[in-house]
Amino acid sequence: MxxxxxxxxxxxxxxxxxxxxxxxxxxxxxxxxxxxxxxxxxxxxxxxxxxxxxxxxxxxxxxxxxxxxxxxxxxxxxxxxxxxASCAPGGTPAAGDQVLGTGDGTRAVFPLVKAYGDPGSGPGEGLQRPITKPVEGSVRLAVNGIAVSGAGFSVDATTGVVTLARAPGKGTVVSAGFLFxxxxxxxxxxxxxxxxxxxxxxxxxxxxxxxxx
Known part of the structure; x- marks a missing residue:
């Protein structure tokens, strides 16, 4: 495009x-x-x-x-x-704002998303919007709530895809905060x-x- x-x-x-x-x-x-x-x-x-x-x-x-x-x-x-922003209006983005997915020990790539509504409230409720244009340098990442340093991941600011240097372990939660x-x-x-x-x-x-x- x-x-x-x-x-x-x-x-x-x-x-x-x-x-x-x-x-x-x-x-x-x-x-x-x-x-x-x-x-x-x-x-x-x-x-x-x-x-x-x-x-x-x-x-x-x-x-x-x-x-x-x-x-x-x-x-x-x-x-x-x-x-x-990944957070509520007036807030400051934090690494735990949005859940990107769960590690399986081999997957290292996680697209940025922002959740709307309550995904757990019932069938068809809640929505995850793909974020394809993050603001460069604004992404904060965490695995199981522990912040990942800038050297531990990279972000493609033209697609919103996050790549970790090491694949998160099985069952670990990958989350992020960002501007977009x-x-x-x-x-x-x-x-x-x-x-x-x-x-x-x-x-x-x-x-x-x-x-x-």
Whole structure:
């Protein structure tokens, strides 16, 4: 997939709106009961940015970023300020935040994930979201609650895959804490701006959509 490993500057995202969308197919039977199904295993995030920009300098910066991505052609990193860490909002990521898996004595590779809901509360409840764009240098790792030094593992910041120098023993729990970006692309091939004075203007909201990488 065409993707640029660059992050949209945070100042250009202030005042953004967005959230998660799902796709659910519902069939109502003659009895009144419903059959519900979703073709999507994961939700997809959408955002609107740029509507609060007034500085011509900031609008020029967003235009330059848009042009460098060739509009919708290339994806990029986006900091979703409502969901960008392994911990609760306002907290500091710790090595025990998210369980990545259980060692079997031979497996040394563990993809980063973030859990939503309560996986143990019942069938179909809880979800693990793959984290494919961790912030470089932010990942903290632990095996059975004991922190692993930086020399004991490596992280591919472009895929979110963690590789330990030694495979964890059978039954040991591998966990991690981290910061991450959401991979997105522009969902329009056009920017619209209005000049309101010599040094100020107004920009129409620019849509972003999450991409699978």
């Amino acid at each position: 065409s993707f640029h490993e660059v992050r949209l500057p945070a100042r250009l995202a202030f005042g953004s709106t967005g959230g998660v969308e799902r796709r659910t197919e519902i069939v109502t039977l003659a009895s009144g009961f419903e059959r519900r199904n979703s073709p999507w295993a994961m939700g997809r995030r959408r955002y609107l940015i740029g509507a609060n920009l007034r500085s011509l300098a900031d609008m020029a910066a967003l235009t330059a970023f848009f042009e460098a991505r060739r509009g919708r052609l290339y994806g990029f990193r986006f900091r979703d300020f409502a969901d960008f 970006d959401t991979p997105v692309r522009f969902d329009a091939d056009r920017l619209e701006m209005t000049l309101e004075s010599f040094d100020a203007g107004r920009m129409a909201a620019v849509p972003l959509i999450e991409v699978r990488v």
